[in-house]
């Protein structure tokens with residue numbers, strides 16, 4: 701992960717650019733300053749569609765809804781830029797950016813390297829890489845508990861992603877539906 705650009709997402713009313721150095725990144729700050737909102741933004745741009753997983757009731761809760769000094773915004777946009785992708789992502793490019801945008805009307809737009817795409821394309825791009833929405837690269841509060849104590853099927857999904865077979869299972873499911 702190289703950087704993330706956030707505007708209008710949750711508490712980030714103003715354009716915010718965060719760079720990640722190689723290795724591990726820790727986000728520190730007082731309660732309520734927006735640390736979890738950064739991990740929510742990353743899971744959101746990767747295609748998370750469950751508002752509850754993003755600690756909201758509806759997707760609209762992801763859009764900045766105003767403070768005493770700032771008016772609410774009509775749109776949220778997050779771009780995640782990844783470097784050194786040519787080996788892990790089957791895309792033939794070394795740097796890849798993915799963008800998601802949502803308006804108060806509800807619908808999301810997705811882009812890979814600024815080209816419009818479907819949510820599915822983003823999810824597929826990251827399947828079996830350990831980076832996708834349901835994977836283990838972003839561990840929100842409670843995720844460790846989930847891995848340790850959830851239903852066997854949920855636990856199995858973690859191992860399937862790690863061993864690289866999620867994509868084949870998704871293909872099989874789609875083929876059976878046709």
Ligand code: ATP
Nearest residue numbers: 710711731732733734735736737761762763764765
């Ligand atoms: P803690 O240390 O308690 O876990 P945190 O740094 O993880 O705190 P977050 O949960 O990321 O904090 O941020 C919470 C803040 O984000 C709250 O002040 C909340 O009002 C604000 N917030 C969440 N959604 C929105 C929104 N749609 N518009 C404006 N502010 C929002």
Ligand code: MG
Nearest residue numbers: 735736737841
């Ligand atoms: Mg938090």
